[in-house]
C-alpha cells in the first residue's frame with residue numbers, strides 16, 4: 001500500500017457517501033503474479049452484488065481481500081467505513097494487529113465453496129462456536145438463536161448431526177447459519193453451490209434468495225446466472241484480475257457491452 | 271465358462287443356495303507356526319537356568335514396587351512436559367514470526383541430535399558449570415541441591431521428548447485442511463483460539479497414535495535415568511542382583527512390570543482414540 005495516496009483518496013471516500021465496501025485501485029500480487037489489477041468498486045448497503053467470470057479471474061481473491069484472508073498489496077479498501085488492515089493516525093497508516101484484524105472481520109460473514117464446517121462439532125455446535133467463543137455470548141442464548149437460524153435454513157431437525165452425516169446442500173445451509181450467527185453486516189459467498197450435486201443446488205439458492213429478500217447485503221461469486229438475474233441488484237464481470245463491466249443483471253446478462261462478457265455468458269449457458 | 275454359467279442361472283435358481291464363507295488358510299498356518307515357536311520358548315525357559323521361584327518372590331518386594339512407582343511417575347511427568355513443549359514448539363515452528371521459527375528449529379536440532387543419555391548426564395552434572403542457580407540477591411541455591419536425580423531425569427527426558435513430540439504435533443497440525451483455519455478466521459477467531467478450538471481437536475486424531483507410541487517408548491527410556499542414580503525400577507532391580515547375583519530373575523521381574531505398564535497404556539490409548547474420533551466418519555480398520 002502506498003501510504004500517502006491511499007490516505008488522500010481516503011479523505012474523499014469518507015465524504016462522498018457510505019458504501020459498505022469501497023475498493024480503490026485495489027491490487028493483489030502473489031509473488032510476481034498479479035491476481036487483481038486496479039479494482040475499483042463500491043457496494044452499497046442492502047445490495048446483492050453477483051460476481052461472474054471465468055476460473056482464475058480473481059473472484060475468490062477479491063472476496064478474500066474483503067474479509068482479510070488475503071492481504072491487499074496495493075490500493076485501498078474500506079469495509080463498513082473502516083480502512084481494511086490499517087489504522088490511520090495523523091498522516092500515517094499503522095498496520096493492524098492480529099486481534100484488530102479479527103475484530104474487523106466481524107463485519108463480514110463468509111460462506112466457502114467447500115463448506116468448511118468444523119467436522120468435530122455438531123451442526124448446532126458449529127453455529128454457536130462463534131457467538132460463544134468470539135462474541136462471548138451466554139451459551140443458552142446462543143443455543144436459542146442458533147436453533148432459530150437452523151430453522152430458518154430448514155435444518156432444525158439436524159441440530160445434533162455431525163457434518164459427515166449431512167448432505168452437501170445441508171452442510172452448506174449449516175455454513176450459512178454459522179456465518180449469520182455472527183450477525184454480520186455483509187455476507188460473502190464464494191461459489192456456494194459449485195461443489196454440490198445438481199439436485200442440491202436449489203435448496204441452497206432458496207436460502208440465499210430468502211436472505212437477500214430480508215435485506216442482507218451480499219456479494220456472491222456464482223455461475224448460477226438464473227440466480228443472478230433474479231436476485232442481483234448489480235452484476236460484475238471479471239476477467240484476468242480486472243473488472244470488465246458492471247451493471248444491472250438485465251443489461252449484463254442479456255446485452256453485455258463487452259465481447260468477453262458475451263463469450264463467457266454463452267459458454268456458461270451452453 | 272463363467273459367462274456361460276452366469277447365462278444359465280437365473281435369480282430364482284441360486285436364491286436358495288447355502289453360503290459357504292471363504293476359508294482363511296493363511297490365518298491357520300501362521301497361528302500354528304506361532305504356537306510352535308511359543309512352545310519352544312516355554313520349553314527352553316523350563317530347562318534353562320532360571321529360578322522362576324525367585325521371579326515370583328521378588329516381583330512385589332518393596333524396593334521393586336518403589337522403583338515401579340518412580341518409573342510410572344517419571345514416565346507421566348516427562349511425557350507431560352514433552353507434550354506441552356512439543357505443542358509449543360510445533361506452534362512456534364508454524365508461526366509467521368521468523369525468530370520463533372528459528373528457535374523452534376534450533377530446539378529440535380539440538381535435542382533430537384544428541385543422545386538422550388548424554389543429555390541426562392549433562393543436566394545431572396550441571397553443577398560443574400554453574401555451581402549456583404537463582405537470581406543473585408533474591409534467591410540462590412547450590413546446583414547440586416537443585417539438580418537431584420529426579421529433576422535431572424525430568425528435564426533430560428522431558429526436553430528431549432519435546433523435540434520428538436513437536437514433530438508429531440506438527441504433522442497433526444499440517445493434516446488439518448487449510449479451509450478449517452479460514453473458516454475459524456472468518457468467524458472472527460484469533461490464531462491461538464482457532465488452534466485450540468478448531469485445529470488441535472482435529473489434529474488429535476493424527477497425533478494420538480504416534481504420541482501413544484512415544485509414551486510407550488518413554489516408559490522404557492526412563493530406565494536410562496538409572497545412570498544418574500534415579501531410583502526407577504531397573505536401577506533398583508540392579509541393586510538387588512548386585513547383592514544376590516540373581517541377575518536374570520531380577521531382569522525378568524523388571525521386564526514383567528514394564529509389560530504390565532505398557533499393556534495398560536495401550537488399552538488407555540484405544541479409549542482416547544475413540545473420544546477424539548468424534549464426528550469422523552472413517553474408522554481405524556483398513557479394509
Ligand SMILES: Nc1ncnc2c1ncn2[C@@H]1O[C@H](COP(=O)(O)OP(=O)(O)O)[C@@H](O)[C@H]1O
Pocket residue numbers: 030033035053054055056057058059060061062
Ligand atoms: N495463494 C495463492 N498463491 C498463488 N497464486 C494464487 C493464490 N491464490 C490464487 N492465486 C492465483 O490467482 C488467480 C486468481 O485466483 P482466484 O481468485 O481463485 O480465481 P477465481 O476465484 O476467479 O477462479 C489464479 O490465477 C490463481 O492461480
Ligand SMILES: [Mg+2]
Pocket residue numbers: 059060061190191
Ligand atoms: Mg474461486
